Amino acid sequence: MIYLQLLLSFLQIGLFSFGGGYAAMPLIQEQIVDIHGWLDMEQFTDLITISQMTPGPIAINSATFVGIRIAGISGALVASAGCILPSCVIVVLLAKLYLKYENMDVLQSVLNSLRPAVVAMIASAGISILVTAFWGNSAVIDLTKTNWSLVVIFLVSLVFLQKLKWNPVLVMVLAGVMKLAVAVIQGQG
């Protein structure tokens, strides 16, 4: 049963994520956090963080990570297969059609309409990640319980990325080191 659920969930992730990179993130969050509760928001954020630091697409990384935790190696294989299957069918079909007609007008137009929506959905997923980082897993925004050190680290990271154009992985590692330094200093104080 669990294999079927994993397969169906990751089929949807594979089928409905357009645009690569972060585009799969909102779908993964919906399937594995909101609908099935296989990971909580904090674990999901860790997963995204780990995905950023290791090679491989976020969707495949998530399939492996969730699959193994829920149903071992076979779970990981089932989830990964589910994630890839729609791509296989659609890419091969499109390649055939393309070689035949060399016309992708409708497809281009569909993509043009999807792109702004994908941006919006990534923004929503990013907001849930930040809410979890700043206020913990309770999902209740209580300003008195804000983790201010993480808010500051977030703002500093933004400056490094936007103004200084640093490499994202480097900025993430730096953010981790800053938090560790704060924790050590607070521990001594």
Add this chain to the structure above:
Amino acid sequence: MRSKKEVLIKLFISTLYLSAFTFGGGYVIVTLMKKKFVDQYHWIEENEMLDLVAIAQSSPGAIAVNGAIVVGYKLAGMVGAVTAIIATIIPPFLIISLISVFYNAFRNSFLISQLLEGMQAGVGAVIASVVYEMAAGVVCGKNPVSILIMAGAFAATCFFGVNVVYVVLACGLIGVVRTIIERKGEKK
């Protein structure tokens, strides 16, 4: 002529290598594939590669996987596609399997948990910066329909908790309708 077996072996090794050492997402791996298969092996022509990349980017799913499928298929049919997929999947599968086994021990260590917590804020910043650039691109396009879609999709997913699958389907439909309207306009 090169033998099919030789093509498959070279395809397997080069996709495995690209997948293991490519950090930073699908667009990067697609560029590296072009370097390998167009510039180095001369197996695919430059223009054709651009079209194949377009197909990889227009299809749903991870771009790295789609790129591997389309290149593998072009070079050696279905066998080539399967070979390329397996090679692309192996590196992330192994790495994440290892990490997930150690994740709990990892998370319970004070040092690592503090690092991960800080990195959550860092990844939030990375996403914010990516979103800012992408949204600026949409706004600069000055297409009112696109801007409306972006605002609508944001409200739907962030405030009303609408399932993202429905958002994708609705926007795909809008795209089809837009093409039909444009074509009718051209006829008149």
